[in-house]
Every structure is written in C-alpha cells, then in structure tokens.
Amino acid sequence: MIFVDTSFWVALRNRRDDHHRQARSLFRLHAATPLISSNQVRGETWTFLRRRVGHASAAGFLDFIGESARLHVEHVDEATEEEAIGWLRRHDEREYSFVDATSFALMRQLGIGEAFAFDGEFAAAGLVELRP
Template sequence: MSTYVDTSALLAVFDADDPQHRAAAETWFGLLDSEERVVASNYVVVETVSLLHRRFGIPTVNRFLTDMLPAINVAWVSESLHSVAVSALLASGKCGPSLVDCVSFETMRQLDIRAAFCYDKHFSDAGFHTL
C-alpha cells in the first residue's frame, strides 16, 4: 500500500507552532513504522523546500533533505502529467487547488494511491481519503 504525502503535512511535522504539529509528527512516524510506501511528487519536494527555506532557513531545509526525504519515494513529473495538471488547474476556478495539488492528484491516480497524508481540503474534495 502507498500513501501520498503533501506539503501541508510535511510543513506541519517541522513547525512546532503549527496546530497540527503533534498529530502530523505522530502520523509521519506511524507511516515510517508501517509497511506503507510514502510517495510525493518532485513538485511537492520543491514546494516544501521553498517554504521551509523561507520560514525557517537553511538548517531546517538540510534536516528535511537529510532526515525526511530519504524516506519518501519521489515520483518525478513527466511533461504529459504536467500538461494534464495545468489543464485541471485552468478548469478549476479561482478557489480551486494549486498546480502542485493538481500534479499530486494526477500522480495519485496514475500510481493508484487512494490515501493522502495532508492538511489540505482539496484532496478530500478530489475524492481521496486523507489521514
């Protein structure tokens, strides 16, 4: 079984001031202790690194890259997957999911992943089970 991990969950694991921090850390370590394969697209990795860098600095980025990223199976986005996601984004409207979310949804569909570790309502709106 696989679980997709979103930027919202990764940030919550790192941010002790996040209201979801404790639950996020428990879920993260629970996934690591289980047989679950943890997956994220390279777009989630880029978004996470950018936000960690802006909010917390390079030492936190380094912790993510050395301590957390090795446990994540990175799904690299192809040109065709990117194009499908851009089309979904353009069709979604002003308050719809971000491009990274649209890439995540298409990645999950292609890899037949039904569950996401996230704190983003767009995943449940798109029909995925959220942890």
C-alpha cells in the same frame, strides 16, 4: 502507499505548526506503509520551510527525505503536467495550486487514494486526507 503533501511535510518539520502533533502521530501510525511524494512537493516544501522556519530546517528536510528508505520521490513529467493543466482548467471551484494538481494527477496515475495532507485541497478534490 500514501501520498505526502507539502502541508504534511511542513507540519512534521515545524514544531510550531498547528498540525505538528497530528503529523507526528500519522507518521508513527503508518510507519510500515510506503510513502510517495513528488519532486515538486519537495521543492515547494523546501521553499516554505526556508522562508518560514529557516535554512537549517529546510536543509534538514532535504536530508530527512533523502535518507528515508520508505519514501519514493516521483518526478513529475510532461504528461503529468499536461494532465494537471487540464484538471485545473476544469476546476475553478477552489484556488488549487499547480503543485497540488500535479499531485492529484500522480495519485490517479498510481492508483493512490490517500494522502498525508492538512490543507483540505486533497479532500476537496475527492481524495482522502488521513487523520490519526
């Protein structure tokens, strides 16, 4: 199972993104692998796409992930948020986002070590950012 971050979804959906080709390659290369993301990543991706690419692209993203049989969207609960808050308080070496910290917490809880991500935050947190 691979965790999917906002930076990957944005690259996959935005043809002008610097990582668009890599995202498409990774998505095809791991076509048989189950994917997991979070409701917070979904919301963050919607916001980014809506502001930078437009409403149609953001709505298309929601349709795309809603129809994907290989993707599970995990809902971040209060315990996961508390774990993320504790993690953020211990890590001031980078400007990690709250959403990334909840993603790291979910990955730890589910035993996932690999992510589709391009922003360097997952690698900095000791996780593997996959590349084609």
